[in-house]
Amino acid sequence: MRKIDLVNTIAEKTGIPKVDVLLTLETLFASIKENIIHGENVFIRGFGTFAQKKRAAKVGRNVKKNIAVHIPAHSIPSFKPAKEFAIAVKKIT
Numbered sequence: 001m002r003k004i005d006l007v008n009t010i011a012e013k014t015g016i017p018k019v020d021v022l023l024t025l026e027t028l029f030a031s032i033k034e035n036i037i038h039g040e041n042v043f044i045r046g047f048g049t050f051a052q053k054k055r056a057a058k059v060g061r062n063v064k065k066n067i068a069v070h071i072p073a074h075s076i077p078s079f080k081p082a083k084e085f086a087i088a089v090k091k092i093t
Contacts, residue, residue, distance in 0.1 A: 036077050048081040 001009075007025060011018045032042050032050050042050040057073040081089070 044082075046082050046084055048079055048085060051078050051080065052076070053078040 003025065007018055007021045010016070010021045010025075014021075035042050036050055036052050039052055041052075044050075052075050054075050055073060058071050060069045060071045061067070062069050
């Protein structure tokens with residue numbers, strides 16, 4: 001499902017104009033990104049947690065050139081689904 005499909009689904013189910021739904025989703029995504037960038041977790045009950053994960057520095061390998069490459073410590077965004085959400089997905093498969 002793409003973002004436009006999500007907008008269409010929400011607009012059909014709620015009767016809210018697509019432009020307003022798109023603006024709301026864009027604001028939600030921007031807010032989540034901003035909080036993660038500033039190191040704050042975003043908890044959505046029943047859905048999951050968006051957080052910033054820290055990765056330690058390590059030595060990787062460039063296989064083509066056969067040389068070691070230093071990978072510095074960095075942070076990445078992560079998502080951990082809520083327990084109910086994870087259980088619901090497991091039941092489907």
